[in-house]
Structure formats: C-alpha cells, structure tokens
Amino acid sequence: MINNFKVNSNEIDKFKKISKQEKEFRIKNLNLFNKNGFPNNKSEDWKFSDLRDIVSKNFKKLDVQIINSKSKNTTLIKNFDHNFLVLINGNLSSSNFDFEEKNKIKIKNFYNDNFSDINKYNPLIHLNHALSDTGYSLEIADNYKFKKTLVIYNIFTKELNENILNSRNKIQIGKNSELHTIDLVVNESKNKFMNNVYENVILKENAIYKNICIQNEKSDGFFHKFSKNTLSSKSKYSSFIFPSGLKFNKLDLEFNLEGEGSECNLQAASLLNKNDHQEIKTRINHLVPNCKSYQIVKNVLNTESKGVYQGKIFVKDIAQKTDAYQLSKALLLNDNSEFNSKPELEIYADDVKCSHGSTSGSIDETSIYYLMSRGLNREESVRLLVSGFLNEIIEMIKSNSIKKFVQKKIEEQIHGN
Amino acid sequence: MKNQNINTLEDYKYGFTTDIESIRAPKGLSENSIKFISKMKKEPQWMLDWRLKAFNRLKNLKEPNWQKPKYPKINYQDLYYYSAPKSASEKPKSLDEVDPKLIETYKKLGIPLNEQKRLSGVAVDAVFDSVSVATTYKEELTKKGIIFCSISEAIRNHPDLVKKYLGSVIPLTDHYFATLNSAVFTDGSFVYIPPKVRCPMELSTYFRINASETGQFERTLIIADKGSYVSYLEGCTAPMRDENQLHAANVELVALDDAEIKYSTVQNWYPGDKDGVGGIYNFVTKRGACRGKNSKISWTQVETGSAITWKYPSCILQGDNSVGEFYSIAITNNHQKADTGTKMIHLGKNTKSKIISKGISAGQADNTYRGLVDIGKNASNSRNFTQCDSLLMGNKCGAHTVPYIKNKNSSSTVEHEATTSKINDEQLFYCNQRGMNQEEAVSLIVNGFCKEVLQQLPMEFAVEAQKLVGISLEGSVG
Amino acid sequence: MLEIKNLKASINSRDIIKGLDITIKPGELHAIMGPNGSGKSTLANVLSGKNGYHISGVIQYKGKNLIEIPVDERAQKGIFLAFQYPTEIPGVNTNNFLKTSLNKVRKSKGEKELDTLTFLKIVKEKSAELGIDEKILSRQLNVGFSGGEKKKNEILQMKILDPSFMILDETDSGLDIDALKTIANGVNSSRDKKKSFLVITHYQRLLNYIKPDFVHVLSDGKIVKSGGMELAVELEKTGYKKIK
Ligand SMILES: Nc1ncnc2c1ncn2[C@@H]1O[C@H](COP(=O)(O)OP(=O)(O)OP(=O)(O)O)[C@@H](O)[C@H]1O
Numbered sequence A: 001m002i003n004n005f006k007v008n009s010n011e012i013d014k015f016k017k018i019s020k021q022e023k024e025f026r027i028k029n030l031n032l033f034n035k036n037g038f039p040n041n042k043s044e045d046w047k048f049s050d051l052r053d054i055v056s057k058n059f060k061k062l063d064v065q066i067i068n069s070k071s072k073n074t075t076l077i078k079n080f081d082h083n084f085l086v087l088i089n090g091n092l093s094s095s096n097f098d099f100e101e102k103n104k105i106k107i108k109n110f111y112n113d114n115f116s117d118i119n120k121y122n123p124l125i126h127l128n129h130a131l132s133d134t135g136y137s138l139e140i141a142d143n144y145k146f147k148k149t150l151v152i153y154n155i156f157t158k159e160l161n162e163n164i165l166n167s168r169n170k171i172q173i174g175k176n177s178e179l180h181t182i183d184l185v186v187n188e189s190k191n192k193f194m195n196n197v198y199e200n201v202i203l204k205e206n207a208i209y210k211n212i213c214i215q216n217e218k219s220d221g222f223f224h225k226f227s228k229n230t231l232s233s234k235s236k237y238s239s240f241i242f243p244s245g246l247k248f249n250k251l252d253l254e255f256n257l258e259g260e261g262s263e264c265n266l267q268a269a270s271l272l273n274k275n276d277h278q279e280i281k282t283r284i285n286h287l288v289p290n291c292k293s294y295q296i297v298k299n300v301l302n303t304e305s306k307g308v309y310q311g312k313i314f315v316k317d318i319a320q321k322t323d324a325y326q327l328s329k330a331l332l333l334n335d336n337s338e339f340n341s342k343p344e345l346e347i348y349a350d351d352v353k354c355s356h357g358s359t360s361g362s363i364d365e366t367s368i369y370y371l372m373s374r375g376l377n378r379e380e381s382v383r384l385l386v387s388g389f390l391n392e393i394i395e396m397i398k399s400n401s402i403k404k405f406v407q408k409k410i411e412e413q414i415h416g417n
Numbered sequence B: 001m002k003n004q005n006i007n008t009l010e011d012y013k014y015g016f017t018t019d020i021e022s023i024r025a026p027k028g029l030s031e032n033s034i035k036f037i038s039k040m041k042k043e044p045q046w047m048l049d050w051r052l053k054a055f056n057r058l059k060n061l062k063e064p065n066w067q068k069p070k071y072p073k074i075n076y077q078d079l080y081y082y083s084a085p086k087s088a089s090e091k092p093k094s095l096d097e098v099d100p101k102l103i104e105t106y107k108k109l110g111i112p113l114n115e116q117k118r119l120s121g122v123a124v125d126a127v128f129d130s131v132s133v134a135t136t137y138k139e140e141l142t143k144k145g146i147i148f149c150s151i152s153e154a155i156r157n158h159p160d161l162v163k164k165y166l167g168s169v170i171p172l173t174d175h176y177f178a179t180l181n182s183a184v185f186t187d188g189s190f191v192y193i194p195p196k197v198r199c200p201m202e203l204s205t206y207f208r209i210n211a212s213e214t215g216q217f218e219r220t221l222i223i224a225d226k227g228s229y230v231s232y233l234e235g236c237t238a239p240m241r242d243e244n245q246l247h248a249a250n251v252e253l254v255a256l257d258d259a260e261i262k263y264s265t266v267q268n269w270y271p272g273d274k275d276g277v278g279g280i281y282n283f284v285t286k287r288g289a290c291r292g293k294n295s296k297i298s299w300t301q302v303e304t305g306s307a308i309t310w311k312y313p314s315c316i317l318q319g320d321n322s323v324g325e326f327y328s329i330a331i332t333n334n335h336q337k338a339d340t341g342t343k344m345i346h347l348g349k350n351t352k353s354k355i356i357s358k359g360i361s362a363g364q365a366d367n368t369y370r371g372l373v374d375i376g377k378n379a380s381n382s383r384n385f386t387q388c389d390s391l392l393m394g395n396k397c398g399a400h401t402v403p404y405i406k407n408k409n410s411s412s413t414v415e416h417e418a419t420t421s422k423i424n425d426e427q428l429f430y431c432n433q434r435g436m437n438q439e440e441a442v443s444l445i446v447n448g449f450c451k452e453v454l455q456q457l458p459m460e461f462a463v464e465a466q467k468l469v470g471i472s473l474e475g476s477v478g
Numbered sequence C: 001m002l003e004i005k006n007l008k009a010s011i012n013s014r015d016i017i018k019g020l021d022i023t024i025k026p027g028e029l030h031a032i033m034g035p036n037g038s039g040k041s042t043l044a045n046v047l048s049g050k051n052g053y054h055i056s057g058v059i060q061y062k063g064k065n066l067i068e069i070p071v072d073e074r075a076q077k078g079i080f081l082a083f084q085y086p087t088e089i090p091g092v093n094t095n096n097f098l099k100t101s102l103n104k105v106r107k108s109k110g111e112k113e114l115d116t117l118t119f120l121k122i123v124k125e126k127s128a129e130l131g132i133d134e135k136i137l138s139r140q141l142n143v144g145f146s147g148g149e150k151k152k153n154e155i156l157q158m159k160i161l162d163p164s165f166m167i168l169d170e171t172d173s174g175l176d177i178d179a180l181k182t183i184a185n186g187v188n189s190s191r192d193k194k195k196s197f198l199v200i201t202h203y204q205r206l207l208n209y210i211k212p213d214f215v216h217v218l219s220d221g222k223i224v225k226s227g228g229m230e231l232a233v234e235l236e237k238t239g240y241k242k243i244k
C-alpha cells in the first residue's frame, strides 16, 4: 500500500524466495522513491507534468498488490493473421507463435538478474524496480525474420481500482533478425489505476524492429512507461505511437545508438480530449559516427487537454556524420488546452546535420474557409483537417493492412467526439 | 579602516581624480559595506532601505545551478563591492600609451579626442577640459526634456521616477544575482524619455557623463514614456583585462503606450586566456516590460567576450499589440562558456515576438541557447517566431539548444526552428579560390551567418561588431 | 604557363584522374570535352588546389610546382576557377565579397588596396562592358540566383580579378543564347598573349564563339584524343562512343 504516496517497506517482504542481492536492490530503489515521492514540476524532467499534483488529486490510496486475474476470452483482431502475447494487468498470461519456428523464439516471464543498474533520475523507475514482479521477456535468435506480426494485447481488468501496476519487459532481437509488433491496450476497468512499465529493447547487429503502439480508448488509466533501447551497428528501430485517451500518459523513451550505421525512427500522432494529459519525452544518444535519427510528433488538443513534448538529441564528440531530425507540431482547437514543448539539442561533433522544429497554433482558418466554401460546415471542416494532420503520420506506415487498421481507430476517435 | 575610507571619500567628492584608488568599501558583503556604498553615493534613506531589504532577502536565496556552465564557487566575502578604478600610476599618461585598437574603435564611433582620452583612462585632470562633447549632447537632450544621467544622480535628482520604476521589472527578490545587484549596485545609467519625444541620437555609455568606469554591479533603468522612442547602446568593445571578476548587472526597461526601446549590446570583455585562465563572469539580468499598448522592446546583442556569460534579456509583453524582439550572436572560443537566450512572456492580446539567435562555438568552448516562449491564456492572436542556429568549429566544442515553449491559447501560434552544423567546406573552397585565406574566409562566412542580427545594430556598431566576429574566432581554424 | 605531367588524383580511395598530360602556353585557349563523370570538374578542382584529393604527378605553373601551394595563394597567383556549381553563401554581400577578394589579389601583387568608391567604379565599368546587370552584386552571394545569373556572376568576378590562368567549368551550361554570348564576350575580351584558358564544355556552340587553339577529350581520367576545332565538330556529330 502506498500511504501518503510513500511505500511501506514491508511490501518488499512480500516477495518470497528472492536472493539477498535482489532484496537489497529492491530496498535501495524503494528508499530512493520514498525519499522523493512522486516527481513534481520542480524537477526538470517533469517540468510540464506535475505528477505529484496529479496523483494527489486523483488518488486517496494506491494499492501495490499484484492483481492476478484470469482472462476472459481475449478478442483477437479479426481478418489479420498474427502471433500474439496476452498480458493481463502486466502479467504474461498466454502466448501464441503458431506462424513461426518455435525454436527461434524464447518467451517467458521477466526475471531480473541485473542488480547493479540504479537509475539516477526517474523516481518512477525506482518505484518500478522496487516492486515489479510481472512482465515478459522475449528473445529472438540470430538470423530469423518473423513471418507475421506479433500483437501484444495489454489487458487491464475490471478489478483494477486504485492500484498501481509495476512491470518489466524485455525484447531482444538477434543479429540479422526482424520483428514487427503491435502493442494494443484494452482497458476493461472503469476505475482509476496506475500502470508503470519499464521496458528494455536490445537490437543486435543488423536487426530490425518495427513497433506500432495503439492506445486510444478513453479510460481512467494513469500510465508511465520508460523504455530503454539499445541499437547495435546497422540495426534499425522504427516506432509509430498513437497514444491518447488517458488521464495521464508519459512515454519516456531513451535510445542509445551504440553501433555505427544504426537508425532510429519515431513517429507519434495523438488526438487529446477532455482531461487527457500526455507527455512524450525522448532522448536520442548519438554515441558513434554515421547514425541517423528521425522524430516527428503530432498532437491535436481539444478542450481541457494538455500535451507535452520534450525531445533531446545528444551527439557525442566522436559521432561525426550524425543525421538527426526532430519535429513537433501541435494543433490547439480550444483555449482551454495547452501544449508545451522543449526540443533540445546538445551537440559536440561538428560534422553533423542536426535540426529541430516545433510549432503550435490554431487550425488554419484559410483552409477552413476553403472547405466551407465547398459546402462543408465548420465542424466537418475541422474534422477533415484534423484527420489530414494526423494522417500524415499514418501514411508513413508501410504495411497496408496495418495502416487501414490504425486509420479506422483514429477515425473512430475523431468522430466519436 | 572603514572610517578612513569614508574620510577619503569626503575629501574627493565623486569625481574620479588621481587619488581615487584609495576609495574602497570594506571587503565582503555585509550591511556595513552596503551602508558604505549608499553613504558614499549620498543616497536618501529610502534607497538604503531598499538595498538592505534586498540584502536581507539575499540571505535566503541560493545561487542558481541550472545553467550549463559550472564555475568555481565565488567567495562573496572576498570581493570588494565598491572599488574605484585602477590607480592612476597604472593608467596611461597619454594617448600614445593606449592600445591603438581601442583608439581606432573610438575614432569609428566618432568620439572626439578629449573624450577618447577620458574613456581610455588617460589621467583626466589636465587634459579633460570643460567643454566636453558629452556636455554638448546633454544640453541638446535637456532641451527635449530627456533625462540621461547616472543612476546615482537620478536617485538624488529624480527620486519619484526612480521610486516608481526601479525594481518594477526585475523585482527586488527575483533571483540570486539580481538581488545581489539590488543590494550593492554601484552605478549605471538612467534614461527617461518624455511623452511623444523621439530621442534624436543613439544614447550610449560612451557619451555618458559621470558614469564611465562603473563597477561590477551596474544598474540601468530606461523609461520610455507614451509615444516616445529611444535607442540605447551598451558598448564594452574595450577589452578589460580583469581577472575572473564577477559582473552582475541589472538592466530594466519600461515602455509605456506606443513607446519603443531598442537596446543594443556589444560585449567584448576579457574572455580569459587560451587555457581558460582568468576572464569575466558576466551574470547579467536584463528585462524589459512592454507595459503599454503598441509598445515595443528590441534587444540586440553581440556577445564575444567573458569567460562565462549567463544572460537572458527578456520581454514581458503586457500591453495589447506589444512587440518583443531578441537578436543575438554569441561567439565562444577556447574555454569560454555562454548560456544565453531570452524569455518572451506573452500576456496581452495580439502580442508578437521574434527570436533570432546565432551561436558559434570553437576551441573547447560551450555555447547554449536557452529560451522561454510563454503564451498565456489571454494572449489571443499572439505570435512567436524563433530561429536558433548553431555553428560548430571542431569537435571539442559544444552547442546546446534548450527552448521551452508553452502555448495556452488556441488562436496563437508559436514557431521554433533550430539547426546545428559546421561551416560548409564548399563555401570555404569558394572563398579560398577567390584568394582569401582560411581565417578571412571563416570570418566572412560567419558574418554572413550572423547577418540578420548584425543588421539590427546601428551602422557604426555593426562595423565594429563584424570585425569582432573575425577577431573572436582567430586561431580557431586549422 | 601550365604544364601537367602524369597527373593522378584520387578521392575517398577512388581513382579519378589517371595519368594526364597537358601543356598550355601563354595566350592559348584549350577546351576539354568529355562524358559525364569523366573527371573534368575533378581536374579543375585539383588545378585550383581543393583539399581532400590524393595527388601525384607534376603541375608546373609559370615555372613553379603548384602541388604544395594552398588554394588562396594559387588564386592570388592568378589562377581563377569559374565553378560548375557556384556555391551559395548566405548573408554575404556579393560586392563585399568581391572587394575583399580583389584586394587580396592586388595586395599579393604588391598593388594598392582599393577603397570602396574606386572598387565600385571598376565594377560598374566591367559589368557594363559585359552587359551584366550589376544589381546582382548587391545581393547575397549566389543565394537565390538563377542558374544563368550564377554563371554570369562568375564571369564578372573573373573580369574584375583579372587572373592570368582561367578555368571555366561548364560556364556555358544552362544559358540562354544572349547569356552565352555574354560569357563568350567575357572570355574573348580577356584573351591576350599573356593569358591562358582551360574551358570545360559539353557543346560546340561556345567553342564557335571563342575559337579554341586545342580541343582535348577526357575520358575515364585520361586524355584520349587531342586536336583542333574540327574535333569538337566531330564529337557533336558522333558522340563519345566512337572515340573510346
Ligand atoms: N568526393 C568524391 N568521392 C567519390 N567520388 C567522387 C568524388 N568527387 C567526384 N567523384 C566521382 O568522380 C567522377 C568524376 O567526377 P567529376 O565531377 O570530375 O566529373 P565531370 O567530368 O565533371 O562530370 P560532368 O560532366 O557531369 O560535370 C564521378 O564518377 C564522380 O562521381
């Protein structure tokens, strides 16, 4: 139980059968979290998202107990051949790799054996590392390309009510291997709860990882995810994220381009509605020469929503010939909405191409005028322009079937409101 | 010791005469040293109270530490808070002994000979005759009702204006260095432009009477009353060879309805040597309030000196339709560090701001742009455009861009763009092929890169600044 | 004037010039033709001293070996390259640039530096002579210039700097007929007994106006054929295939 948002140290005692080392690691992290509590806007990384304030306004208590509900039948995406993982409240509940060679794939519950890595900055990582006991670990052997997409169903059950879930996931893709995933969030809970995920993605040489993350149902979830991604030489990472609909959502993504010729692409599109608060924070570390990174983040903000983008590109002195680009665009549809951004460059190598742009503002009145002169009413015109604005991102998805699937989700959202 | 100092002071009034080097406040930061300064300046009681209030607040404030450049801890008890200029024996006896570069600068600025002598610190007694040009200007200004004097004079002669506006833009307790300045400021300029008056000339520290050789804690207050216009130049083109000295100036600007203030700075203080020894810590607080409707404040800065610069000339756009501008060139070489930028706080309707920042980093230097654009809920139809470009020369230096952008109004637009790159090899080749050597080519290309900002400077200053750009980068190309 | 012997040049471990010999005497105009990618611009760059090439062989200019001499000094010694793709330099005023350049060249010759007024007078004169609108000189260097304007600007610079050895890299490409005449006029009016030219071109058209003394065909980094004007005429008909 988190009382006054401090975790009682006897929570750690509930983990039976853990090594002394692990216990120490959990206690160390717990103390770190308890020292600072939930971060507030005094801390640079949380400048635009005062989580302490948000938590204290929304929760009287937070239960840290792991909820092990069994799943009802999971509704799978129809007319779309795919492998899948089902996570129930963060817990790996089932998996299916019928389209693949099974011996190339290792899937199991996450087990942490690294007790030396203590995060310096993020209290939510401390909380996660103190309490996490669920999550999955997926390892793909060398030289294996997935035949079908892997869909990861993240299901949150009805039982959740003033709980906080802490889970850890790991994906490792071997040399010359390739994996495409879709992360899909399904929320059955009608109550407030928190989900705090720590994710680790490791790409070996020449590996390719493509991920699409869809979370767009309106819900009372408060989500935080820290994702640490390590790219070896010539590996490629691409992620499309379509998050929205959460009371609080912060995606904190760190990319370490450690091998020459590696490449990372990040595309995000969100439509934020009443009471949504969403932050995307990225840090791209260009550590070696000849790497590329590309980020484009689009937000549409409706009544009483808040969007944040904090993106940092770091280029180490030896990382010559870096090509890094970052663009954030926001459309404010209503005066009670707010968009904040901090696009940051920190560069120590001179032979580089680095740039960023950030714009925020109202929807273009001349475009609305044009559409209205063709017979659409104002509302329809706005909707059309909003979907066009977000579609630019969706159009970048290569697979047609996935593109259609995402398009449908976004359209539902635009018209649902 | 203290009493003796005060006696010396009384013997010499305020003029900077040959004996002035003996005038010093007691060492260290204390109520006594503040009282000393106030007394020496013959300040009224309210001014002393104001200073002491700041001093009391200072006790509860901490030095900021969020800036990129870190610096060795300053021992505030080891500083003199009032110190007269170097002793006359160190001063050059005639213009022949003065750095010819300096004289050249003065000539360009059109400063007459006598004035040149005074500015160069040539012993002033015999040479400095009474018909100084500065006085001539002063008469012309007085006719228009313009007040242009040292802040100490203003405190004595125009207390109502000072009371009304001093600290109204930078509150007494704003942050550590600003508060420190409020407690111990020694001198600076005061400008008041009456309604509907267009100041007929560029006002400059060069032409200022009684205000040369101001101390480390300068305080400047400029008020442009309704419908007036003034352009103010702050020149530090003379390299001051001080050792690691702290400069914590405060500059406040107030523009009322339909008024415009243009404030230009060319800062070339001693940056320290090639190994990063010595140099000035330039921790300046500059802020302008566009208080009236249709008012405008424009900051232009060329920062090439100082070991460490922290400086964020800002605009608070309160009045409807007010405009804030920030044009900046920051060049760092060797071990210099600059962390500079601006804050544009949009409060009024239809407010506009524009930020053009050019950072150039060479050697082992670090150059940071840090800025805030904040569009408030009520600032409808407001606009900001920001362009930040950085140029890196070599891979031992760094460029950092840290913009904070907040938009709370859906009818307002914020646009921010930034790039970081090196000087294009093809451009260098083209210049070389036309006979220019590497340094000339770099200077030319960098000046082109900075063009948009240089254009904002008054003509004479622009020429000087262009040369400065070249000089600052000397030795940075292999 | 210029003597090139067994010149080889490579960049990024790619051999581009593969053993090339040319001798250009004072007063001569040599034309170089050759297929795309044969190394013509590379030759022009190497002669003007661009960094980054690995070079062997001899380049004698007025009796001195050039190889170790940096670009700017070669320019001061009178070598001028009219670029195939003149570089844009934002923020730099063309007049200003040209004045700096001219004064560098004059200074190295021991001549007096010019003040702005005299300089502008020369500019006026030369641009009138060539029929080029001097207005482009008050714009930023090559920024937003049309293709033709860039090339004319190169020729105007050439006239003003008054070099003794001029390399024109496809200065005639992409020009309308009037502009082509302007360029040819710029070349012809500069010709005298003491000056030499190396003109890189793809078209006989320019050569009709400027009458080369020699025409060389460069293919795969070597001169594969040399001759007079008749070679250019032949090439225009048959293309490069037959020559290989
Ligand atoms: N820096 C370089 N690195 C690698 N290859 C290069 C480089 N510069 C030129 N090359 C190659 O060398 C060859 C010769 O190039 P060059 O520009 O000299 O051709 P050119 O004869 O001028 O062609 P064009 O008629 O199209 O202008 C080309 O194949 C080109 O791609």
Ligand SMILES: [Mg+2]
Residues within 6 Å of the ligand: C040, C041, C042, C084, C169, C170
């Ligand atoms: Mg070519």
